[in-house]
Amino acid sequence: MKSYLYFATGGGADAAADNMVVPADKLMSINATSATTCNIYFENPRILEDTAGDSTKNYVELTYAAGAFKNVVNAIITATYDLPGLIVVADVDNGVFIDSSITAVIVSTADSNTNPDD
Numbered sequence: 001m002k003s004y005l006y007f008a009t010g011g012g013a014d015a016a017a018d019n020m021v022v023p024a025d026k027l028m029s030i031n032a033t034s035a036t037t038c039n040i041y042f043e044n045p046r047i048l049e050d051t052a053g054d055s056t057k058n059y060v061e062l063t064y065a066a067g068a069f070k071n072v073v074n075a076i077i078t079a080t081y082d083l084p085g086l087i088v089v090a091d092v093d094n095g096v097f098i099d100s101s102i103t104a105v106i107v108s109t110a111d112s113n114t115n116p117d118d
Contacts, residue, residue, distance in 0.1 A: 001084035001085060002023055002024070002025065002084065003023070003024035003025075003079070003080050003083060003084055003085065003087055004021050004022065004023055004024060004085070004086050004087065005020075005021070005022050005023075005024050005027070005076070005080070005087050005089050006019070006020075006021050006086050006087065006088045006089060006091065007019060007020045007021075007060045007089055007090050007091075007105050007107055008090070008091045008092055008093045008094075008105070009092055009093075009104075009105050009106060009107055010092030010093055010104075010105075011093075012093065018107070019107065020058065020060060020107045020109075021086070022042045022058070024080040024087065025080075026042045026043040027040065027041075027042055027076075027080070028041040028042060028043055029041050030073050030076070032069045033061070035066045035067065035069075036063055036064060036065065036066050037061055037062065037063050037064070038061070038062050038064075038069055038072065038073070039059045039060070039061050040059060040060045040061075040062065040076070040089075041058075041059045042058045042059065042060075043058075044058050058108065058109050059108050060089075060090075060105055060106065060107055060108070061105065061106040061108065062089075062090060062102055062104070062105055063102070063103050063104035063105070064099070064101040064102045064103060065101040065103070068099065068101035068102075071099055071101060072098075072099045072101060072102060075098045075099040076089060076098060079098060089102075089105075090102050090104075090105035092104065092105060
C-alpha cells in the first residue's frame, strides 16, 4: 500500500488551496526558506500527464518553531517509510501535526506560483 501526505490550511478543506493530498513518492525535496519555514516540493501531476509544459511543481510551505527544521523533515521522511495510507503532515482544521513544532501550512499549486522562492 502506498503512502499519501495530507495537508490542510485551516480553511475548511473544501476549496482550492485549502488542502492537498500527494503520493509520498512524488516528494521531490524539502528546502528551509527561513528559521521557521520550509517548502516541500512535489512533482506536478500535470507534467506527468504532459498537459502543462510551463508548470514545474506543487509545493507546501510549513511554518514551525525556530530551529525545528531537522525534526520536521525527519518526522515526514520516517512516516513515509513506516506508515502506508494517509499520513497527516499538517491539518490546521483539526489541530493535527506530524511534529508538534508545526503551526501553519500554505498549499500552493504550480498554477498559482511556478517559482515559490521569488
